[in-house]
């Protein structure tokens with residue numbers, strides 16, 4: 001581990017799927033102790049980038065480094081430092097929430113006693129205590145998101161990489177999760193979060209990168225990127241594509 005290295009760094013990441021270039025040379029340095037938002041339109045390459053950053057998808061070119069450890073060359077060192085909430089990755093959903101969180105803790109090398117204690121703390125923190133004994137397959141989408149977040153947190157990582165953590169989550173739970181993430185950053189951790197909600201990123205993050213068509217269009221502190229506008233207006237300005245369409249005539253009943 002390199003003491004002065006960014007918490008997470010992308011160096012010229014590239015990923016192609018056949019003819020499609022999903023990620024086209026993304027370089028970013030995510031400072032330790034920051035809450036860093038990655039925003040972009042559908043299909044911008046956010047999930048692909050975060051998957052390469054966390055060892056779920058091998059890049060065609062470039063590097064992802066966690067605290068200076070190349071995710072693909074030093075996977076053990078890199079993965080010990082990171083908790084991941086991936087978008088669309090299946091959980092072991094025939095386990096109960098309690099079993100799933102504990103199992104993740106044991107896999108990360110915690111003792112049974114510590115894993116059980118942390119599992120109880122996380123279930124309480126995420127308001128899932130009543131659902132701890134329920135199979136994850138029977139959870140709602142928001143509950144599934146919360147249990148996946150608990151799995152990402154159980155080994156007390158230094159870096160959290162969260163792909164769309166607020167999708168399907170009710171407003172009260174979302175506020176709780178935001179508080180948890182704020183506390184995590186105050187405690188010296190780093191959070192990288194992809195989101196479609198500009199409002200949320202503007203309120204929660206101190207840094208942001210706007211990504212479109214696999215490239216970084218702007219990056220910096222939230223204030224640097226948004227300038228004198230709101231982040232949402234700046235996003236639309238950078239990404240373009242806002243269309244004031246009235247829709248087809250057959251949808252209009254007036």
Ligand SMILES: Nc1ncnc2c1ncn2[C@@H]1O[C@H](COP(=O)(O)OP(=O)(O)OP(=O)(O)O)[C@@H](O)[C@H]1O
Nearest residue numbers: 017020021022040041042043044045046047048049
């Ligand atoms: N496994 C795959 N095979 C083929 N194409 C893929 C694959 N994964 C992603 N893509 C394509 O790569 C591009 C980037 O997708 P990605 O999921 O990274 O975007 P995103 O920014 O996360 O989008 P969203 O906001 O809609 O979740 C898209 O055009 C998508 O169709």
